[in-house]
Amino acid sequence: MKHKLVYIISLTTLWLALAVSAGAADMVVIVNNGNTNSVDQGIVKKIYTGKMKSWSDGGSVKALDLPETSPVRETFSSSVLGKSVSNIKSLWAQMIFSGKATPPKVVGSDDEVKKIVATDKNAIGYIAASSLDGSVKAVLK
Amino acid sequence: MKAKKEFKKWFCGILGAVLLTAVAGLPKGAFALDIGGVEIHGYGHQGFLVSNENEYLDAGDDGTWNYTSMAIVFSSKVTDNTTIWIQLYGADEIGLDWTFVDYRFNNNLSVQLGQVKLPMGFYNETRDARFLQLSTLLPAMYRTEAELIHEAYRGIRAIYDLELGGAGSIIFEPIGGQLLDESMGHKQGQMFGGRITYQAPLEGLSLAGASTFSKIEKRSMQIEMPYGTGPGTVTVTTPMSKKGEMKMWYAGVDYVNYGLDLKTEYVWMKMFDETHSAYYAQAGYTFFDKLTPFVRYDYNSTDDDQSSDPSYYQKCASVGVGYKINYNVSLKAEYHISDGYAMPVASGEVSAGAGEDNWNMFVASMNFIF
Numbered sequence: 434m435k436h437k438l439v440y441i442i443s444l445t446t447l448w449l450a451l452a453v454s455a456g457a458a459d460m461v462v463i464v465n466n467g468n469t470n471s472v473d474q475g476i477v478k479k480i481y482t483g484k485m486k487s488w489s490d491g492g493s494v495k496a497l498d499l500p501e502t503s504p505v506r507e508t509f510s511s512s513v514l515g516k517s518v519s520n521i522k523s524l525w526a527q528m529i530f531s532g533k534a535t536p537p538k539v540v541g542s543d544d545e546v547k548k549i550v551a552t553d554k555n556a557i558g559y560i561a562a563s564s565l566d567g568s569v570k571a572v573l574k
Numbered sequence: 575m576k577a578k579k580e581f582k583k584w585f586c587g588i589l590g591a592v593l594l595t596a597v598a599g600l601p602k603g604a605f606a607l608d609i610g611g612v613e614i615h616g617y618g619h620q621g622f623l624v625s626n627e628n629e630y631l632d633a634g635d636d637g638t639w640n641y642t643s644m645a646i647v648f649s650s651k652v653t654d655n656t657t658i659w660i661q662l663y664g665a666d667e668i669g670l671d672w673t674f675v676d677y678r679f680n681n682n683l684s685v686q687l688g689q690v691k692l693p694m695g696f697y698n699e700t701r702d703a704r705f706l707q708l709s710t711l712l713p714a715m716y717r718t719e720a721e722l723i724h725e726a727y728r729g730i731r732a733i734y735d736l737e738l739g740g741a742g743s744i745i746f747e748p749i750g751g752q753l754l755d756e757s758m759g760h761k762q763g764q765m766f767g768g769r770i771t772y773q774a775p776l777e778g779l780s781l782a783g784a785s786t787f788s789k790i791e792k793r794s795m796q797i798e799m800p801y802g803t804g805p806g807t808v809t810v811t812t813p814m815s816k817k818g819e820m821k822m823w824y825a826g827v828d829y830v831n832y833g834l835d836l837k838t839e840y841v842w843m844k845m846f847d848e849t850h851s852a853y854y855a856q857a858g859y860t861f862f863d864k865l866t867p868f869v870r871y872d873y874n875s876t877d878d879d880q881s882s883d884p885s886y887y888q889k890c891a892s893v894g895v896g897y898k899i900n901y902n903v904s905l906k907a908e909y910h911i912s913d914g915y916a917m918p919v920a921s922g923e924v925s926a927g928a929g930e931d932n933w934n935m936f937v938a939s940m941n942f943i944f
Contacts, residue, residue: 484735485681493654501901515777519863522901526706526943529615531691531699532659532674533733535649538608 459562460505462513462573463547465554472557472572474513480557481514482524483534488555496537497546497558505543509559513573607944611650617703617943618644621710627933630918641710641939643702645671655679663702671702672726686731689754693731693747693769694723694784695839696828701725705941708835708858708866709894710906714874715841715852719921721876722822722843722850727751727765745771753788763789767822778831784824790845792816798926807925818846833860835868849878858896866896868908876916884914885926894937903942910935 462477464470470488479485480496487493499506501518510518525536540546543564550556551568565571607614621641623633632638643665651657655678663671674688691699700706701716715722729751736744748768755762767786774780794814798807826839840853852875858868870892880886894908915929 479681486678487681517863519898519901523706526615526617526703527700529647529649530617530645530661530703530706530943532647532649532661532672532676532686535613535651535657 459574460508460512460559461562461565461571462509462557462559463550463565463569464557464572465550465552466568466570467554468557468570474573477513477557477573478515481521481537483528483536486534492555495549495553495556497549497556498537498539499543499546499559500539500541505559505561513559613649614646615649615944616644616646617705617941618642619704619710619939619941621704621937621939623711623935623937625933625935627930628915628918629923630915630921630935632923633935641937645702665702682735682737684733686733687729689726689728690731690749690751691726692724692753692786693749694786694822694824695841696780696782696826696837698723698725703943704906704939705902705904705943708856708868708896709870709892709908710937710939710941711892711908711910711935713839713852713854713856713870713872714888714890714917715839715854717917719917720850720852720874721920722841722852722874723824724753724755727753729765740775742775743773745769745773747771749786753786761791761793763791765789769824778829778834780828782824782826782828784822786820786822788820790818790820792818792846801925807927809922809925816846820845834858835860835866851875851878864898866898867894868896869893874916876920883926884916884931885919885929886914886916888912888914888916902944903940905938905940907938908936910937 462472464472470490476485480494485494501522507518510516510521514521528534529536540549543560546558546560547564547566547569550558562574619642620639622637622639623631623641624635624637625633626635632640643663645661645663648660649657657676659676660673661671663669670689672689672691674686674690676684676686678684693699695716697707697712697716701712704710714720718725727749729749731747731749734746736746738744746768750766753762753765765786765788767784769782769784771780771782792814794811797810797812799810801808820843822841822843824839824841826837829836835858836856838853838855842851843849852873854870854872856868856870858866860866872890872892875881875887877886890910890912892908892910894906896904896906898904911934913932915924915931915933918924918929919926
């Protein structure tokens with residue numbers, strides 16, 4: 434009876450762990466291949482919380498977001514920005530309604546993000562790791 | 575007056591239609607409308623209020639639905655460094671809430687010129703966007719009738735963000751211009767001041783201090799006179815001219831992280847020889863990114879020399895809960911238990927000496943942003 438209970442608990446734990454890891458999508462932060470600015474997590478965080486609007490070479494940052502419902506955005510928000518999507522949205526709303534900054538442009542898919550980043554030297558975005566190809570440069574995984 | 579009401583009705587109708595169209599037209603998960611390079615955002619609320627004793631904000635014991643406001647914010651980047659901002663706002667009065675040109679020199683320094691929201695306290699610049707606040711009824715210091723923190727001014731604001739490496743950052747916001755005075759009988763002169771905010775290395779912790787100094791001319795005076803033989807008074811307005819100064823000091827601490835939302839703020843104002851003050855402490859916690867109960871204690875005095883008279887002070891304990899239906903819509907319900915009725919007197923709905931000392935209010939609202 435005792436062994437059965439341990440077996441059930443172990444299976445449930447394993448199932449939960451798999452479910453959580455299946456929900457968390459691997460993602461990469463990408464920039465244009467011609468972007469030579471150094472980009473680390475601190476810089477990405479500043480860009481996506483409205484504190485940094487220009488690259489170090491002077492170009493105006495064009496940040497891109499995936500839709501709120503995207504699991505890749507959830508992963509990006511929690512692992513890179515350290516906050517939930519809801520908290521980040523509230524932060525941007527405060528900046529909008531006090532006239533301080535406008536939020537990153539929301540685009541519909543990884544392909545759209547790649548397309549914009551590949552053609553705009555100042556663009557930055559994030560996509561699922563599985564969508565990465567040579568058209569863009571990965572700067573943070 | 576009738577024409578103004580008609581205009582308000584039309585304005586709110588048009589604003590509502592634009593907002594509904596905007597929200598309905600949003601692609602799934604998008605945050606704003608972008609039309610020809612102009613980004614459009616907005617917010618609003620519809621509230622219901624009921625008061626068991628003193629009439630306040632149009633609410634008596636029958637309750638009122640007349641607690642509505644809506645706003646649309648337009649922003650357009652005209653160059654990489656220059657953005658034009660406009661906010662239209664409709665509530666009791668309708669019109670241009672703020673509009674300014676923002677020029678960014680670099681990541682740390684920008685300047686705003688135009689009609690700008692007053693950087694005073696943690697709420698002031700977003701106080702009308704109830705979706706972003708813990709409560710529908712804001713702390714007394716932020717309410718227009720308290721005449722403490724002005725909403726906006728015309729002039730200039732610089733924003734300088736000084737990075738301190740591992741020690742956080744300090745944001746300096748010096749301002750200069752002329753306050754927009756919502757109250758009757760005052761003419762505002764030149765104003766200067768500013769806000770300093772320290773963002774501590776402990777994420778979510780901010781400490782702020784602010785101050786404004788302005789010249790002011792009082793052009794009329796309100797005198798309260800006994801009304802018949804009863805306990806009430808009647809207010810009579812007489813013209814006058816008196817020049818003086820208005821000084822305001824503010825301090826606040828804010829911690830928002832891990833679902834916690836803790837705030838305490840204090841403001842003190844001296845206008846001519848009269849002093850006003852207010853403070854509050856508030857705590858909320860968000861469960862599952864959706865449900866946020868909160869508690870608050872709020873004190874406000876509209877005349878510190880008469881702060882033992884319940885007509886001039888109000889102590890209020892509040893408890894409430896907010897629920898986010900999704901990223902754009904929320905519901906809130908709250909209960910406010912007050913001792914003193916300074917706010918109903920300040921709003922002109924109750925005469926000094928004629929109110930009930932102990933009274934309660936229930937407030938519910940639906941709020942949205944996009």
